[in-house]
Amino acid sequence: MKMEQVISTDGTKxxxxxxxxxxxxxxxxxxxxxxxxxxxxxxxxESDFTVAVMDRRGRGQSGDGEEYSxxxxxxxxxAVVDALGGKAHIMARSFGARVxxxxxxxxxxxxxxxxxxxxxxxxxxxxxxxxxxxxFLHASEVAAxxxxxxxxxxxxxxxxxxxxxxxxxxxxxxRTRHAETIPREIREIRNGLVSLxxxxxxxxxxxxxxxGELPSKLVLKGLKKLEPVLPNARRESIPGxxxxxxxxxxxxxxxxxxxxxxxxxxxxxxxxQTRAKENKNILATFIDQVWNEGRLDKLDDxxxxxxxxxxxxxxxxxxxxxxxxxxxxxxxxxxxQCRVDAxxxxxxxxxxxYTAQGTHDGEFMGILPTxxxxxxxxxxxxxIEDGKxxxxxxxxxxxxxxxSLEVLPEDSVERMEGGPASPTS
Numbered sequence: 001m002k003m004e005q006v007i008s009t010d011g012t013k014x015x016x017x018x019x020x021x022x023x024x025x026x027x028x029x030x031x032x033x034x035x036x037x038x039x040x041x042x043x044x045x046e047s048d049f050t051v052a053v054m055d056r057r058g059r060g061q062s063g064d065g066e067e068y069s070x071x072x073x074x075x076x077x078x079a080v081v082d083a084l085g086g087k088a089h090i091m092a093r094s095f096g097a098r099v100x101x102x103x104x105x106x107x108x109x110x111x112x113x114x115x116x117x118x119x120x121x122x123x124x125x126x127x128x129x130x131x132x133x134x135x136f137l138h139a140s141e142v143a144a145x146x147x148x149x150x151x152x153x154x155x156x157x158x159x160x161x162x163x164x165x166x167x168x169x170x171x172x173x174x175r176t177r178h179a180e181t182i183p184r185e186i187r188e189i190r191n192g193l194v195s196l197x198x199x200x201x202x203x204x205x206x207x208x209x210x211x212g213e214l215p216s217k218l219v220l221k222g223l224k225k226l227e228p229v230l231p232n233a234r235r236e237s238i239p240g241x242x243x244x245x246x247x248x249x250x251x252x253x254x255x256x257x258x259x260x261x262x263x264x265x266x267x268x269x270x271x272x273q274t275r276a277k278e279n280k281n282i283l284a285t286f287i288d289q290v291w292n293e294g295r296l297d298k299l300d301d302x303x304x305x306x307x308x309x310x311x312x313x314x315x316x317x318x319x320x321x322x323x324x325x326x327x328x329x330x331x332x333x334x335x336x337q338c339r340v341d342a343x344x345x346x347x348x349x350x351x352x353x354y355t356a357q358g359t360h361d362g363e364f365m366g367i368l369p370t371x372x373x374x375x376x377x378x379x380x381x382x383x384i385e386d387g388k389x390x391x392x393x394x395x396x397x398x399x400x401x402x403x404s405l406e407v408l409p410e411d412s413v414e415r416m417e418g419g420p421a422s423p424t425s
Contacts, residue, residue: 001053003061006083009075015061016054016080020046023111023265024084027053028077030094031119031155031185032146032178034060041250048258049089054080056096059178068184070102077103087111089261093246094155095119095185104202112264113206114257117155117243120222122186125153130183142179149182154218155243199229206230207260209253212239219243236260275347279384283350284340286389287380291338291356294330296323304390312398333358333374350382360405367407374404 001017008014017035018024025045027038035053042051055062057076065072077099081088086109092100097118104110122129129152136145149155208223208230227233238245238252245253286302289295299319309316309325316322330336336358343352356376361369378396382389402408 004083005061006079008057008072008079010065010067010072012057012065012072012076013063014054014057014076014079016052016083018050018052018084020049020051022049024081024086024088025049025051025261026077026080026084026088026090027051028090028092028096028100029053029056030096032059032149032182033093033096034178036060037247039247039250041246041253044250044254045257049261050084052080052084052088056099056181058181068188070099070188071106073099074103074106074108078106078108081108081110089264090114091116091257093117094243095189098189101199101202104204105198107201110204112204112261113202114209114260115206115226116209116246116253117211117216117219118208118222118226119155119189119218120225122153122189124218124221125186129153130186133179133183133186137180137183145179145182149186153186154216199226199231202230203232205260205264206233207256208233208235209256210235210237211241211243211245212237216243272347275384276345278387279345279347279350279382280343280352282384282387282389283345283352283380283382284343287338287340287352287354290326291336294326296326299323302389304385304388307389308391309394310392311394312396328364332360332362332364334361335359345384348384350384351379353377353379364405367402367405370405372405374401376401 001019003015003017005013005015015035016026019042027035027042029035029037035055038053042053045051054076057073058064058068062076077090081103088110089112090100090103090110091114093116097115098120100110100113100115101118104113129149133145133149136142136148208226210219210223223235227235236256238249238256241249241252282302286298289298290302299322303319303322305318307318307322309322311325313325316325336356338354338356341353341355343350345351354377356378358374360367360372360374363369376396377400378394381393381395383391399408
């Protein structure tokens with residue numbers, strides 16, 4: 001995979017790699033790790049998703065800033081998600097899961113979250129742990145620093161610590177930069193419990209995934225706090241596995257992920273179909289109630305505050321200008337009626353073909369009443385925001401209207417009908 005970079009909110013360069021086809025699926029690694037430590041797991045899923053792995057700030061190919069905070073890390077995630085086209089699924093592990101939650105609470109465009117053995121807070125760790133880790137780091141004893149962290153943090157069971165150390169890529173001397181990020185992360189989430197108020201903004205479905213073996217005390221305490229506050233969360237475990245399942249059993253982890261992700265895709269497709277149906281109904285009932293019944297009191301139910309209507313007569317900004325346009329048409333054609341001949345739409349847009357007709361019994365564009373019956377055929381294309389029309393384009397042939405009112409010169413009518421133009425002398 002070719003490395004790509006985005007610029008985060010503080011100017012830090014964040015590296016990521018992507019491959020595959022389908023919806024974006026972003027992997028966010030844990031503490032003292034980098035994108036390499038996902039092993040074969042991303043590759044297992046790249047036939048179903050556009051898989052992306054990122055290096056969190058301060059490790060791998062990503063840069064680092066002078067300051068550190070979860071807010072900055074959330075900005076990093078937002079920048080990568082935006083580069084992936086938005087609406088990404090996220091798989092995050094350990095402290096990376098806390099970063100993913102922070103991004104979701106800041107309303108980054110996330111379709112769903114898979115949090116593998118998430119760390120919620122460090123308040124259950126010894127208060128002096130960051131300082132003691134830094135002592136080892138200052139002495140260049142990187143392996144000892146990491147072993148101390150994983151042994152005393154409660155993140156791993158003692159028997160898994162050596163396994164984790166052995167799973168890392170490259171000699172320990174090349175991982176100093178990763179290890180140096182551990183103390184700041186512990187301090188950052190010392191009192192970083194996710195509150196119910198914060199978590200309620202996370203509308204994305206969440207899978208809390210753990211190994212089937214008894215998770216560490218730190219993870220169990222985090223799950224106990226997270227499950228009640230996340231509105232759309234459920235918990236699953238992988239039988240016979242531990243925190244090391246990502247390295248030890250990537251196919252098995254991928255199976256659980258895929259089941260959840262495909263369920264969300266199916267749910268998303270159903271939601272889009274439902275919204276498309278609702279949007280078609282919005283336009284059809286808008287035409288019936290406003291144009292046919294003259295229910296101008298309903299405009300606020302159908303139009304956004306910044307609504308714009310584009311027509312051959314000009315643009316109408318907001319409900320007041322559009323209301324005046326409808327009144328003008330109804331005065332000119334008191335029996336005005338519009339029939340929707342066909343309507344189509346999706347989750348964000350809607351369009352219809354219509355036939356409108358009425359008798360010209362009032363002044364229209366400076367033309368005195370003719371008593372002529374007028375038929376107007378046209379199309380409306382609309383953009384929907386939050387269940388209301390935000391912008392519409394009403395396309396119709398104004399010359400045909402003028403012709404039906406018998407106000408066009410004869411040579412203009414011939415040209416409209418494809419006949420010869422009047423000869424000139």
